[in-house]
Amino acid sequence: MPADFNWAIGGEAGDGIDSTGKIFAQALSRAGRHVFTSKDFASRIRGGYTAYKVRTSVDQVQSVVDRLDVLIALTQRTIDENLDELHEGSVIIYDGDRTTMQDVEIPEGMIGLDVPLKSLAEDAGGAIMRNVVALGAACAVGEFPIENLDSALEKRFGDKGSAIVDNNKEAARLGREYVLDEYDHEFGFDLECTDENYVLLNGDEAIGMGAIAAGCRFYAGYPITPATDVMEYLTGRIEEYGGHVVQAEDELSAINMALGAARAGARSMTATSGPGIDLMTETFGLVATSETPLVICNVMRSGPSTGMPTKQEQGDLNAMLYGGHGEVPRFVLAPTTIAECFHKTVEAFNLAEKYQLPVYLTADLSLAVTEQTYPPEEFDMDAVEIDRGKVVDEGTVGEWQDEQGRFKPHALTDDGISPRTFPGTEGGVHMSTGLEHDELGRRTEDTDMRVQQVDKRSRKVDTAREREPFEPREFGNPDADTLVVSWGSNEGALIEAKTFLDEEGVDARFLSVPYIFPRPDLTEAVEAAEETVVVECNATGQFADLIEHDTLTRVTRINKYDGVRFKADELAERIADVLATGEEATA
Amino acid sequence: MSSNVRFTDFKSDAQPTWCPGCGDFGTMNGMMKALAETGNTPDETFVVAGIGCSGKIGTYMRSYAIHGVHGRALPVGTGVKLANPDIEVMVAGGDGDGYSIGAGHFIHAVRRNVDMTYVVMDNRIYGLTKGQASPTSREDFETSTTPEGPQQPPVNPLALALAASGTFIAQSFSTDAQRHAEIVKQAVEHDGFGFVNVFSPCVTFNDVDTYDYFRDHIVDLQDADHDPTSYEDARSRILDRDKEYQGVLYRDEESVPYERSHGVDADMSDIPDGAPEDAMDLVREFY
Ligand SMILES: Cc1ncc(C[n+]2csc(CCOP(=O)(O)OP(=O)(O)O)c2C)c(N)n1
Ligand code: SF4
Numbered sequence: 001m002p003a004d005f006n007w008a009i010g011g012e013a014g015d016g017i018d019s020t021g022k023i024f025a026q027a028l029s030r031a032g033r034h035v036f037t038s039k040d041f042a043s044r045i046r047g048g049y050t051a052y053k054v055r056t057s058v059d060q061v062q063s064v065v066d067r068l069d070v071l072i073a074l075t076q077r078t079i080d081e082n083l084d085e086l087h088e089g090s091v092i093i094y095d096g097d098r099t100t101m102q103d104v105e106i107p108e109g110m111i112g113l114d115v116p117l118k119s120l121a122e123d124a125g126g127a128i129m130r131n132v133v134a135l136g137a138a139c140a141v142g143e144f145p146i147e148n149l150d151s152a153l154e155k156r157f158g159d160k161g162s163a164i165v166d167n168n169k170e171a172a173r174l175g176r177e178y179v180l181d182e183y184d185h186e187f188g189f190d191l192e193c194t195d196e197n198y199v200l201l202n203g204d205e206a207i208g209m210g211a212i213a214a215g216c217r218f219y220a221g222y223p224i225t226p227a228t229d230v231m232e233y234l235t236g237r238i239e240e241y242g243g244h245v246v247q248a249e250d251e252l253s254a255i256n257m258a259l260g261a262a263r264a265g266a267r268s269m270t271a272t273s274g275p276g277i278d279l280m281t282e283t284f285g286l287v288a289t290s291e292t293p294l295v296i297c298n299v300m301r302s303g304p305s306t307g308m309p310t311k312q313e314q315g316d317l318n319a320m321l322y323g324g325h326g327e328v329p330r331f332v333l334a335p336t337t338i339a340e341c342f343h344k345t346v347e348a349f350n351l352a353e354k355y356q357l358p359v360y361l362t363a364d365l366s367l368a369v370t371e372q373t374y375p376p377e378e379f380d381m382d383a384v385e386i387d388r389g390k391v392v393d394e395g396t397v398g399e400w401q402d403e404q405g406r407f408k409p410h411a412l413t414d415d416g417i418s419p420r421t422f423p424g425t426e427g428g429v430h431m432s433t434g435l436e437h438d439e440l441g442r443r444t445e446d447t448d449m450r451v452q453q454v455d456k457r458s459r460k461v462d463t464a465r466e467r468e469p470f471e472p473r474e475f476g477n478p479d480a481d482t483l484v485v486s487w488g489s490n491e492g493a494l495i496e497a498k499t500f501l502d503e504e505g506v507d508a509r510f511l512s513v514p515y516i517f518p519r520p521d522l523t524e525a526v527e528a529a530e531e532t533v534v535v536e537c538n539a540t541g542q543f544a545d546l547i548e549h550d551t552l553t554r555v556t557r558i559n560k561y562d563g564v565r566f567k568a569d570e571l572a573e574r575i576a577d578v579l580a581t582g583e584e585a586t587a
Numbered sequence: 588m589s590s591n592v593r594f595t596d597f598k599s600d601a602q603p604t605w606c607p608g609c610g611d612f613g614t615m616n617g618m619m620k621a622l623a624e625t626g627n628t629p630d631e632t633f634v635v636a637g638i639g640c641s642g643k644i645g646t647y648m649r650s651y652a653i654h655g656v657h658g659r660a661l662p663v664g665t666g667v668k669l670a671n672p673d674i675e676v677m678v679a680g681g682d683g684d685g686y687s688i689g690a691g692h693f694i695h696a697v698r699r700n701v702d703m704t705y706v707v708m709d710n711r712i713y714g715l716t717k718g719q720a721s722p723t724s725r726e727d728f729e730t731s732t733t734p735e736g737p738q739q740p741p742v743n744p745l746a747l748a749l750a751a752s753g754t755f756i757a758q759s760f761s762t763d764a765q766r767h768a769e770i771v772k773q774a775v776e777h778d779g780f781g782f783v784n785v786f787s788p789c790v791t792f793n794d795v796d797t798y799d800y801f802r803d804h805i806v807d808l809q810d811a812d813h814d815p816t817s818y819e820d821a822r823s824r825i826l827d828r829d830k831e832y833q834g835v836l837y838r839d840e841e842s843v844p845y846e847r848s849h850g851v852d853a854d855m856s857d858i859p860d861g862a863p864e865d866a867m868d869l870v871r872e873f874y
């Protein structure tokens with residue numbers, strides 16, 4: 001177990017949990033510590049339990065664990081909800097003056113710090129700062145230099161003027177001093193700082209940033225949890241680069257606007273979550289048959305129907321692979337880390353334009369809403385390359401016209417990829433349609449042409465398989481008998497689970513697969529292993545099905561569909577169990 | 588823009604499969620005339636069509652075009668226009684396409700006021716699916732799916748547009764070639780969303796709203812002392828369901844198109860080979 005520190009603040013929605021947690025996470029990141037945050041939130045604005053958890057270490061952290069060292073509890077429920085993560089020596093900071101916390105019960109073996117958060121906040125200038133007093137108290141417990149908190153407070157409240165910033169700094173100091181004065185105690189934590197400079201961001205933000213880096217200019221969307229952050233990130237930023245965000249009237253409109261912009265030559269994107277994907281499915285078919293490059297981002301939440309909008313799941317894989325009537329190629333990319341959300345977004349735009357088809361870019365809720373620190377170089381903008389594929393201009397359009405000078409947007413080519421013109425290009429006039437069409441884009445029911453166009457479209461997939469390195473990411477022992485495969489956000493938990501498994505002497509090879517379609521061929525890896533275990537957050541094992549289909553080999557499944565992401569230690573235990581008993585386990 | 592464009596330049600070489608006598612021929616000719624007369628070229632024009640007999644128009648015109656899915660043509664047009672404001676965008680569809688499946692988009696396109704033209708070929712019936720009631724069918728119009736008539740009042744698309752803060756609301760009759768083309772031309776020239784509901788008779792499935800019926804009932808606003816810039820005038824005419832008006836019912840002279848109010852003026856097809864030069868600033872925001 002790495003020497004890390006786990007902290008949380010919890011209370012009712014509306015208590016400012018999110019912004020307080022974020023301030024603490026930023027303070028740690030600015031102190032050169034790695035941070036991984038996770039949120040527990042209910043689908044309501046006021047009322048309902050909410051928590052923001054921060055795991056921090058000087059080493060990289062990329063998952064959550066079953067452990068809490070310091071908890072700021074604004075309600076009794078916060079303590080109850082986290083009981084099994086608290087341990088001997090855990091510190092609970094609370095305000096005994098708060099009506100709901102007067103009879104608070106501190107479990108045995110734990111240290112309760114009663115800090116008058118509200119009255120100290122009032123001393124500093126206003127009760128509203130009571131959470132910041134609590135942060136100051138947490139600094140005292142963790143022996144964390146409070147100056148690091150100052151810069152996070154400046155970032156958070158800077159726009160509101162220096163008086164507000166100063167009051168907040170004062171509030172934090174009062175909290176810290178109170179603990180030092182009243183509790184003469186060694187808590188045993190030491191949050192060491194380093195000289196590193198990290199950035200802290202979540203998957204949705206990384207996707208938005210990737211879109212701008214990739215030259216995305218048009219975004220149309222309709223708000224839905226947990227995809228809305230992508231839209232919020234782009235709004236106000238994309239304009240700086242000549243782009244525009246439209247909040248459409250619904251998802252049907254959003255995808256159609258994005259399609260129109262793409263046909264006009266813009267790199268274009270929409271983002272939504274499950275229910276929105278359902279609505280977009282009809283137009284998805286048009287995007288694909290008209291061979292329009294479009295990035296459709298699906299930030300998955302728990303389904304079906306409205307399901308559990310604020311909970312984790314990886315249940316839409318089949319919908320993205322098979323959704324829509326008829327048969328039509330589409331690519332599905334699934335970043336496995338927050339940094340990869342950035343890189344895969346850039347790749348999604350390139351693939352969409354190179355192969356002229358819709359690309360689903362999918363992140364699961366855990367990836368989208370949790371934040372993690374990275375060195376800024378991880379987002380190397382100089383390395384971003386933009387490939388627009390076969391765009392034809394006035395000089396070259398002649399090569400793609402028939403004898404009568406008509407442009408062939410669906411020309412039958414060996415690689416399946418046809419030329420593309422943007423409106424305004426002389427000699428490139430053409431119509432796109434969802435009807436089956438000939439090379440010119442004219443409707444056809446000719447049997448030969450139908451077959452040729454279907455084959456042409458699917459040839460693009462073969463071409464992509466030849467040209468693109470659709471590789472999995474690998475770690476662990478390449479010669480181990482056990483192969484563990486996962487996709488999406490499970491990678492972080494898996495990497496850390498490896499440490500636990502190593503300690504228990506369990507040896508495994510791990511593959512994390514960011515390409516769902518086209519995907520790497522895992523046949524060799526599966527055949528080389530004695531046992532293959534597939535880890536995913538859904539009930540039926542949609543990815544496991546694909547691996548069985550590809551490799552004609554039965555795999556063992558570890559599924560989780562309770563709405564909560566895998567924790568590293570939990571996952572290690574599940575893998576060890578499965579290997580010991582040979583039984584599949586679900587939760 | 589070019590001054591020597593002829594309207595036949597907008598004709599494709601595809602032979603229309605509309606029934607002989609269908610109102611859509613006239614509607615389309617008027618659209619092509621309006622485009623040519625406003626100086627647009629096929630290379631700089633984008634036509635978006637929906638599904639239905641009306642939706643086939645994208646095939647018969649020569650321009651950049653898309654034949655979309657049923658009811659969603661307006662959002663596509665919006666995307667095209669915002670991505671390249673230099674392109675002339677014309678959206679066409681049927682009454683079923685626009686006022687039934689696409690009704691939500693219609694209201695929002697009207698209020699969004701993007702600078703494009705929307706022409707609805709209103710035949711008061713579903714043509715392509717062979718004669719079912721449409722939202723503009725009369726209350727007692729018997730069809731295969733409404734043997735007793737829909738028994739609901741028809742929607743009033745002009746009233747919907749007015750209620751949604753439309754800035755250009757007009758109506759024309761496809762066979763009155765000169766007048767129809769002129770009305771569409773004004774819609775194209777309008778700074779904002781130009782909406783024209785066109786009476787475009789279906790000679791196969793609608794024996795009520797026929798050429799003869801319209802010929803007998805149309806009142807041309809040119810002859811009716813109508814001031815299209817007056818909201819009150821427009822309102823009283825639009826709510827008068829006993830008359831079939833032809834002409835511009837309402838024109839907001841103050842109309843500010845979406846592109847202008849939202850500062851959208853770039854051709855978005857033009858992007859660099861790599862990330863923007865100052866892209867590292869985006870990363871630094873996360874410190
Ligand atoms: C989602 C969907 N539902 C139904 C249809 C079938 N459909 C095709 S055209 C049409 C009605 C067209 O009526 P209208 O828009 O009035 O056009 P017209 O054919 O009369 O010109 C319908 C319901 C479809 N193509 N897509
Ligand atoms: S069915 Fe009616 S609307 Fe369709 S082409 Fe024939 S006349 Fe025109």
